[in-house]
Amino acid sequence: MTLKKPRVVTQKSNVTEDQIKEFGDLADKSAGEAAETKKPAKAAVKKKEIKKEPRRKVSIDDKNAARSYKAMNIKFNKFEYENIIKAADERGIKVMDLIRSSIRTYTHNEKKK
Amino acid sequence: MIILIGSQKGGCGKSTLAINIAALLAGWGKDVMLVDADRQATASAWVQEREELTDVPVINSVQKYDNIAKSLQDLDKRYEFVVVDAAGRDSRELRTAMLVAHKMIVPFRPSQADLNTLPKMQEMIVAAQDMNSDLEVFGLLTMAPTNPIVSESDEAEELMSEFYTEIPMIDVKVCDRKVYRDSMADGKGVTEMSNHKATKEIKLVAARIGLGE
Numbered sequence: 363m364t365l366k367k368p369r370v371v372t373q374k375s376n377v378t379e380d381q382i383k384e385f386g387d388l389a390d391k392s393a394g395e396a397a398e399t400k401k402p403a404k405a406a407v408k409k410k411e412i413k414k415e416p417r418r419k420v421s422i423d424d425k426n427a428a429r430s431y432k433a434m435n436i437k438f439n440k441f442e443y444e445n446i447i448k449a450a451d452e453r454g455i456k457v458m459d460l461i462r463s464s465i466r467t468y469t470h471n472e473k474k475k
Numbered sequence: 476m477i478i479l480i481g482s483q484k485g486g487c488g489k490s491t492l493a494i495n496i497a498a499l500l501a502g503w504g505k506d507v508m509l510v511d512a513d514r515q516a517t518a519s520a521w522v523q524e525r526e527e528l529t530d531v532p533v534i535n536s537v538q539k540y541d542n543i544a545k546s547l548q549d550l551d552k553r554y555e556f557v558v559v560d561a562a563g564r565d566s567r568e569l570r571t572a573m574l575v576a577h578k579m580i581v582p583f584r585p586s587q588a589d590l591n592t593l594p595k596m597q598e599m600i601v602a603a604q605d606m607n608s609d610l611e612v613f614g615l616l617t618m619a620p621t622n623p624i625v626s627e628s629d630e631a632e633e634l635m636s637e638f639y640t641e642i643p644m645i646d647v648k649v650c651d652r653k654v655y656r657d658s659m660a661d662g663k664g665v666t667e668m669s670n671h672k673a674t675k676e677i678k679l680v681a682a683r684i685g686l687g688e
Binding site for chain 2: 379381382385387390
């Protein structure tokens with residue numbers, strides 16, 4: 363049997379159990395001992411509230427209104443729409459391209475006035 | 476011998492230091508028990524990672540919370556070295572461990588936030604030493620910038636020696652090196668990797684607190 367190096371037993375201070383308990387009780391409980399044992403409730407993720415400004419209705423006849431092709435919502439009746447389709451077919455372009463170019467021309471001319 | 480790594484500040488490298496000291500001692504053939512008293516369980520995760528390795532000495536680990544004094548005293552009888560990693564706050568684990576530990580390392584970064592926690596830490600140390608006169612305390616600067624132009628570490632050392640006399644500083648700095656993070660992920664200590672500077676740092680820390688082969 364190989365002999366092991368003797369273990370040095372260090373002299374302990376005579377700390378009593380009461381002292382340990384008392385000193386331990388001084389721990390900052392607010393730092394989260396209780397919080398750690400209980401899993402914190404999942405914080406409800408609040409959806410970021412984005413306040414949307416009500417979209418301003420822009421009349422196509424309003425010359426001074428700010429124009430944005432992306433935001434503009436134009437409604438055509440069936441007759442107008444059929445005419446637009448016909449015109450687009452005649453020119454060999456897409457309906458949307460025709461509408462875009464028409465609006466562009468219209469606003470350009472309006473500005474000139 | 477019970478070696479406690481404790482501080483009231485989180486993120487100052489307590490777990491890193493605890494595992495590296497444990498790895499160094501295990502490398503020297505010592506009988507080491509790593510006590511993880513931090514509910515974040517960083518040290519335990521490291522031990523789990525280490526268990527998969529075959530080329531490094533085994534380190535046993537146990538997670539202990541609340542009043543850990545009795546457990547530490549019991550483990551001290553069974554192991555040559557008990558390294559305790561306490562949570563980074565004024566916890567019952569930290570306080571009860573302070574009353575039975577032989578050596579305590581207080582790591583802190585050279586930052587104002589870390590320095591601000593030291594007055595309360597010093598008060599706690601004085602109170603603990605009143606009851607546990609065996610407790611030897613060492614202050615250790617961790618995560619120090621490697622850039623010699625940055626003088627934060629020197630400033631922190633100066634402040635320590637001036638105001639916190641109950642936490643005598645070790646004349647070694649543990650620098651902020653990538654190898655410490657890498658070794659954590661690999662389940663190794665820096666002394667088991669091939670970074671001479673980090674190895675030297677840990678060996679010097681051990682030497683300064685009176686640990687030797």
